[in-house]
Amino acid sequence: MSIIHxxxxxxxxxxxxxxxxxxxxxxxxxxxxxxxxxxLLGNEEGSQNFHLRYFAIQPGGYTSLDQHTYEHGxxxxxxxxxxxxxxxEHELGPGDVVYISxxxxxxxxxxxxxxxxxxxxIPAQR
Amino acid sequence: MSIIHxxxxxxxxxxxxxxxxxxxxxxxxxxxxxxxxxxLLGNEEGSQNFHLRYFAIQPGGYTSLDQHTYEHGxxxxxxxxxxxxxxxEHELGPGDVVYISxxxxxxxxxxxxxxxxxxxxIPAQR
Numbered sequence: 001m002s003i004i005h006x007x008x009x010x011x012x013x014x015x016x017x018x019x020x021x022x023x024x025x026x027x028x029x030x031x032x033x034x035x036x037x038x039x040l041l042g043n044e045e046g047s048q049n050f051h052l053r054y055f056a057i058q059p060g061g062y063t064s065l066d067q068h069t070y071e072h073g074x075x076x077x078x079x080x081x082x083x084x085x086x087x088x089e090h091e092l093g094p095g096d097v098v099y100i101s102x103x104x105x106x107x108x109x110x111x112x113x114x115x116x117x118x119x120x121x122i123p124a125q126r
Numbered sequence: 127m128s129i130i131h132x133x134x135x136x137x138x139x140x141x142x143x144x145x146x147x148x149x150x151x152x153x154x155x156x157x158x159x160x161x162x163x164x165x166l167l168g169n170e171e172g173s174q175n176f177h178l179r180y181f182a183i184q185p186g187g188y189t190s191l192d193q194h195t196y197e198h199g200x201x202x203x204x205x206x207x208x209x210x211x212x213x214x215e216h217e218l219g220p221g222d223v224v225y226i227s228x229x230x231x232x233x234x235x236x237x238x239x240x241x242x243x244x245x246x247x248i249p250a251q252r
Binding site: 093 | 201224
């Protein structure tokens with residue numbers, strides 16, 4: 001069944017959607033700080049091949065230092081990021097697209113005075 | 127190998143990226159009009175599980191009436207859309223997310239005076 005998640009307001013600089021839960025991410029000693037995650041397309045939507053998530057990071061926050069057996073697709077919506085990607089660092093802004101291949105070490109840091117927000121696509125089976 | 131596609135300018139209301147080709151879509155009597163497509167993550171990037179494309183539709187334009195054996199994930203970036211989804215019509219704006227399940231009939235129409243732009247995720251194997 002097809003599903004529409006409509007954008008809503010009230011996220012204080014982060015995006016929100018009707019009927020989509022906001023999860024704190026990194027409150028479990030994972031090494032992340034100031035990060036929220038919303039699952040836009042996942043198991044609940046019945047998506048069999050890919051999942052789509054939105055991450056928001058408050059200024060000065062960061063995701064955990066990650067390395068996976070599967071790839072990511074990333075689209076920056078708002079804010080500015082410093083991305084550690086393998087041995088390199090890249091500054092990213094709105095509209096930039098990143099393909100993070102499997103096994104590549106990666107970590108996002110939020111720069112600037114506004115929250116960083118990006119879409120992240122991953123395989124459904126992982 | 128990981129890859130970054132940096133956003134660029136000059137698209138006259140459509141988004142552009144460095145080193146990403148812009149394809150006219152619908153010039154082949156497919157039933158679409160005023161549509162361009164850019165493949166942000168595809169075979170060239172080595173993406174094995176999902177592909178990511180950006181579609182732009184000029185005001186009054188539309189995609190072809192489509193029905194596939196695979197699902198789509200859609201994120202509206204700019205402009206306003208009228209989406210035919212099965213027997214229903216939905217108006218969509220920036221930030222709205224749609225999961226179009228396999229076999230669902232769908233067609234996007236661009237409303238307003240500005241171009242419609244959206245991300246579309248599909249399985250790599252289809």
